[in-house]
Amino acid sequence: MSSETSVAGCFSMSPFGKFYWTAGKAADPHSQSEFVWKVGAQDYPMAFYKWHVGEPSYDGQCVHMWEIDSYSWNDASCTSDFCSVCEVGK
Numbered sequence: 001m002s003s004e005t006s007v008a009g010c011f012s013m014s015p016f017g018k019f020y021w022t023a024g025k026a027a028d029p030h031s032q033s034e035f036v037w038k039v040g041a042q043d044y045p046m047a048f049y050k051w052h053v054g055e056p057s058y059d060g061q062c063v064h065m066w067e068i069d070s071y072s073w074n075d076a077s078c079t080s081d082f083c084s085v086c087e088v089g090k
């Protein structure tokens with residue numbers, strides 16, 4: 001698969017617009033009661049939240065953004081094929 005094909009696939013549309021994975025994950029994969037930023041092996045507390053109305057619904061361990069609602073957040077299964085938001089060092 002070419003990188004162009006891969007990018008086109010990850011930007012596929014749904015009724016909720018484009019989806020983007022963040023580094024947000026459940027701190028405890030068994031309870032999913034708290035979400036943190038996972039950067040490498042480190043967990044960082046979330047000092048800012050932008051959950052979509054009714055989220056988190058605790059139906060997944062990973063956090064993605066929904067384009068359709070000003071990039072609000074949703075917890076979902078980590079196995080979905082979405083694009084990722086990455087930080088690139090200078």
Ligand SMILES: [Ca+2]
Pocket residue numbers: 055056057058059060074075076
């Ligand atoms: Ca959810």
